[in-house]
Structure formats: C-alpha cells, structure tokens
Amino acid sequence: MMREILPNLYVRTSHIQKLQSVVFRAGDALYVVDPCYFPDEIAEIRELARNFEGDVAEKFVILTHSDFDHIAGVPDFADYPVLAASTWDPMNEQGAIDQIERFDSEMYVDRGWLGKMPRVPIAHACQHGEQRGALTFYHAKGHTADGLVTIFEHTAIVGDYLSGVEFPFVYTSYRDYLQTLSMFREVFLAHGIEHVISQHGPTALTASEIRHRLDTSEDYLHRAVSLVERGITRGLSLDEILAEILDDAGDFSYETKPIPLGIRRFHTNNVRRIYEEGV
Numbered sequence: 001m002m003r004e005i006l007p008n009l010y011v012r013t014s015h016i017q018k019l020q021s022v023v024f025r026a027g028d029a030l031y032v033v034d035p036c037y038f039p040d041e042i043a044e045i046r047e048l049a050r051n052f053e054g055d056v057a058e059k060f061v062i063l064t065h066s067d068f069d070h071i072a073g074v075p076d077f078a079d080y081p082v083l084a085a086s087t088w089d090p091m092n093e094q095g096a097i098d099q100i101e102r103f104d105s106e107m108y109v110d111r112g113w114l115g116k117m118p119r120v121p122i123a124h125a126c127q128h129g130e131q132r133g134a135l136t137f138y139h140a141k142g143h144t145a146d147g148l149v150t151i152f153e154h155t156a157i158v159g160d161y162l163s164g165v166e167f168p169f170v171y172t173s174y175r176d177y178l179q180t181l182s183m184f185r186e187v188f189l190a191h192g193i194e195h196v197i198s199q200h201g202p203t204a205l206t207a208s209e210i211r212h213r214l215d216t217s218e219d220y221l222h223r224a225v226s227l228v229e230r231g232i233t234r235g236l237s238l239d240e241i242l243a244e245i246l247d248d249a250g251d252f253s254y255e256t257k258p259i260p261l262g263i264r265r266f267h268t269n270n271v272r273r274i275y276e277e278g279v
C-alpha cells in the first residue's frame with residue numbers, strides 16, 4: 001500500500017527488509033526512488049506514478065545506491081531517465097544484478113525479464129552538492145561507495161543510512177561512514193531538515209528521532225572500532241577477535257537489544273572491515 005506521509009510524497013514498504021520506495025512530486029517533475037522489490041510491489045508503485053504523469057513535465061527514477069534490493073525495479077520504469085551518484089560503482093552493480101538473479105530463481109520470483117537484469121542505464125550522474133530543479137544531491141560513502149542523498153524542501157532521502165531497523169552496514173569504509181554521518185549533521189542543519197526517509201524501516205519525522213538515529217549510528221561504529229582496538233591491544237588476531245564476537249554477539253547490543261541472529265553476519269563483516277582498514 002502506498003502511503004502519503006507528507007504532501008505529494010508517498011512511501012511504500014516492501015516485504016523485503018522493510019525497503020522504502022518513494023514517489024514524490026517536486027516542481028513540475030515526478031520522482032520515483034528505489035522502486036522495489038517484488039513485481040506486485042513495483043506494479044503498485046508504477047500505477048501511482050502513472051496517475052501523476054499527466055501533471056508533470058519530467059519524470060525520473062532516483063537510485064540511492066547500487067545494492068540489489070534497490071535497483072530491481074529499474075527495468076519497469078524504462079521511460080524514466082535514471083539519476084544516480086557520479087560515484088556509481090559498476091562492480092557493485094554487477095554483483096547486485098547477479099544477486100537479483102540468484103534471489104529470484106531461488107524464491108521463484110517471476111519478472112518481465114528472464115535471466116539477468118539489464119545494466120542500469122544512468123541518464124545523469126549527480127555530483128556532490130549538485131542542485132537540480134527543486135532537489136539538491138549529496139554523495140554518501142561508507143555503506144557503499146556510491147550512495148546518493150536527495151534533499152527536497154525539508155526532507156532528506158538517505159538510502160541505507162540512519163535506518164530505524166538496522167545498525168550501520170559498512171561495505172566499503174568505516175571512516176567514510178563516520179564522515180558521512182558528520183556531513184549529515186551539517187547538511188541537515190543547512191537545509192532545515194525535518195524528515196529523514198531511510199530506505200529500510202520507518203521515516204524519522206521529528207528532530208529528536210533524527211538526532212537519535214545519528215547518535216546511535218555513530219555510537220555503534222565507535223563501539224565496534226574500540227572492540228577492534230581492544231582486541232589488537234590484547235594481541236589477538238582478526239580470527240580470534242571474530243571468534244570472540246561470535247561467542248559474545250548477544251552482548252554487543254544495538255538500540256538496547258542484542259544484534260539479531262539474521263543480521264549478525266553484517267556485524268562480523270563490519271568488524272573485519274574495521275580491522276582491515278586499520279584503527
């Protein structure tokens with residue numbers, strides 16, 4: 001179900017990882033952000049977008065980054081030029097296309113295409129700080145190298161950062177991730193941001209919730225870094241640190257709860273990445 005959470009801005013929550021697809025109108029353009037994941041969900045997003053197409057001069061798909069759960073709907077919007085970060089990572093995109101094929105063929109998901117999804121046809125590569133129509137774009141690195149944040153009036157659409165349901169997943173660099181969180185603080189202040197739409201889990205609609213998301217993400221990363229530091233000080237190898245984490249994963253809480261089993265591997269991957277990046 002599409003929900004109008006702000007004037008002219010609709011969100012749809014997928015059955016996969018509470019992914020938030022967004023449809024919104026700004027000026028005389030229509031934007032669809034990360035239309036995903038299952039075909040019936042994409043069809044519903046397509047249907048809502050179609051209702052607005054007659055009222056606007058332009059229409060675009062915006063991709064927050066190249067992970068598989070965010071790009072699977074692109075072929076269903078073939079007539080929408082795609083906006084993505086100029087840092088778009090074709091290697092990650094290729095891996096994501098493979099992952100969509102694996103996921104769909106394992107879960108028996110039928111789509112309008114067979115085999116591999118075509119490569120994403122990027123029509124415009126957005127620069128950090130670029131203004132385009134009513135929107136401003138920023139790059140956000142750390143989760144992936146190609147994150148794109150979209151600012152529209154007092155709303156920020158931030159991709160997989162500042163989620164209300166998951167701790168930071170660091171796929172590329174924890175230093176970049178921390179820098180991105182600092183950048184958010186500055187950019188949110190500069191744009192008077194009141195709503196933050198993260199692409200997994202509920203939207204942050206108050207200043208205190210936005211602050212809480214920033215604080216908990218930073219706190220998680222700082223604790224993960226000091227865990228690695230302590231291990232190194234005690235003379236432990238990476239494997240020994242990871243073995244301890246598997247024993248103690250229940251003790252490393254996030255949002256006052258133990259890290260759930262199903263996403264614990266993202267925690268151990270984070271620790272591995274922090275160790276390899278160096279503390």
Ligand SMILES: [Zn+2]
Nearest residue numbers: 067069070160
């Ligand atoms: Zn995601």
